[in-house]
Amino acid sequence: MFEKLNRLHFANLPTPLEPAEKLAAHLGLKSFLFKRDDLTGLAMGGNKARKLEFELAGVVAGGYDTIITVGGQQSNHARMTAAACRKLGIDIKLVLGGKDFTEFKGNLLLDTLFGADIRYISGSDEDEDLEALQKKWFDELKVEGKKPYALPLGGSTPLGTLGYVKAMEELKSQLPDDKVQIFCPVGSCGTLAGAVLGAALFLPNAKVYGISVSRTKEDIYKRTRELIRESAKLIDVDPDLSKTEFFVYDCYHEEYAKHIKIAMDAGEVCARLEGMIVDQVYTGKAMAGLFDLALTGVLNKEEPVIFLHTGGMPEVFSDTLKFGEYKKCRKYSVEEVQEMKNQ
Ligand SMILES: Cc1ncc(COP(=O)(O)O)c(C=O)c1O
Structure with missing residues (x-):
């Protein structure tokens, strides 16, 4: 089949x-x-690993040199597509969006590890907004002489x-x-x-x-x-x-x-x-x-x-949890531990 x-x-x-x-x-x-x-x-x-096995086979066969895909700030699809592109030696561009951020964390941090180029919409991860920016970037890449492949949301x-x-x-x-x-x-x-x-x-x-x-x-x-x-x-x-x-x-x-x-x-x-x-x-x-x-x-x-x-x-x-928000963690000072050792 x-x-x-x-x-x-x-x-x-x-x-x-x-x-x-x-x-x-x-x-x-x-x-x-x-x-x-x-x-x-x-x-x-x-789950994206299974999808990408089929989707990216077509990208390789088609001779594309760049993938441009979209997702929310913590998109797992973006992170896994970036990793797959690196394995294949294909360039990766990510159009992401959602709440504004000041620190790269979670999936977003891994996107930077893979060296993805990122364009970010602060305040929106609506499909239409992401797709509009994806289309604009896609057209720019074509003008630059690249052969980009637009991979839709979630693959x-x-x-x-x-x-x-x-x-x-x-x-x-x-x-x-x-x-x-x-x-x-x-x-x-x-x-x-x-x-x-x-x-x-x-x-x-x-x-x-x-x-x-x-x-x-x-x-x-x-x-x-x-x-x-x-x-x-x-x-x-x-x-x-x-x-x-x-x-x-x-x-x-x-x-x-x-x-x-x-x-x-x-x-x-x-x-x-x-x-x-x-x-x-x-x-x-x-x-x-x-x-x-x-x-x-x-x-x-x-x-x-x-x-x-x-x-x-x-x-x-x-996410982060501040000290004090988790009740089952007690801190000791080095001096307190020294006292225990002296007893
Ligand atoms: C961890 C995880 N589970 C489930 C889904 C949903 O899968 P689908 O987009 O195929 O509906 C996603 C999509 O991004 C995901 O990242």
């Missing part, structure tokens, strides 16, 4: 499927598993989406039974679209749940269905999508990139029960949505729940 398409190698696959028994018990579920796509590798891992193209179709084939090989409930965060919709198409092809009894981090349900259903249609054409399949149930939950969509309390609380539960880190923008919010659906009885408690851990690790380091 995928053989006629070019594909590069960025991700360490298969990623592990790890049970989380304490979290399952906490939510009253029979079984909970993390699909560890945060461990794909490529500059600290995440969510029909080609990139195939990364998650293939991920479902991989997941099938790790499961004894396809009666499972799969969860993922949803931003630009490529991961969800790939998961739904992949489930239709390889896990026909699975239900897929997408938790929105930024868009309304209506917008997500529309974009996801479009991507599914276009991706299916690339691999010459026409699956019966009416059998694959897919649901979108958008209760927290208005708070993109804000560290909302409900996601922080869900993150704390994961960390303290399972030693698992989730970020606040994507996986923490998806976990909060999953908690809502488990605790309100929407999920089937008997069927395994699989959480696609899509990464986002560097974002965790975009």
Whole structure:
């Protein structure tokens, strides 16, 4: 099915499927598993590694010398695309935006490590604003004689989406039974679209749940269905999508990139029960949505729940906690310790 398409190698696959028994018990579920796509590798891992394997194969084949892509201030897609470009020897330009900043932290700091050229919109990460600046820069690069490739937000193209179709084939090989409930965060919709198409092809009894981090349900259903249609054409399949149930939950969509309390609380539960880190923008919010659906009885408690851990690790380091805000840390002076030694 995928053989006629070019594909590069960025991700360490298969990623592990790890049970989380304490979290399952906490939510009253029979079984909970993390699909560890945060461990794909490529500059600290995440879902973009799978998408870029397909998307950038086309860029290499087309002889492009520069990639110009867009994202929010803490874009994981930007960081991973920058890393991939460096591996390929391609120039990288990033159009980023969001709240103003004075210090480079988290993903933004890593973007500088990869030496990406950055143009930043202070105060907006709206798609239209980022795309307008991307277009202007793209035109400038062409005038300079470059051969730029404009990669859209989140790498969510029909080609990139195939990364998650293939991920479902991989997941099938790790499961004894396809009666499972799969969860993922949803931003630009490529991961969800790939998961739904992949489930239709390889896990026909699975239900897929997408938790929105930024868009309304209506917008997500529309974009996801479009991507599914276009991706299916690339691999010459026409699956019966009416059998694959897919649901979108958008209760927290208005708070993109804000560290909302409900996601922080869900993150704390994961960390303290399972030693698992989730970020606040994507996986923490998806976990909060999953908690809502488990605790309100929407999920089937008997069927395994699989959480696609899509990464986002560097974002965790975009925040700081001031001394005094964490009550379980006590400081000692060197003199106090000297006294202890003298006793
Ligand atoms: C960590 C993480 N999880 C999930 C997503 C959402 O994936 P998609 O944009 O394919 O919907 C992103 C997108 O940037 C991400 O960085």
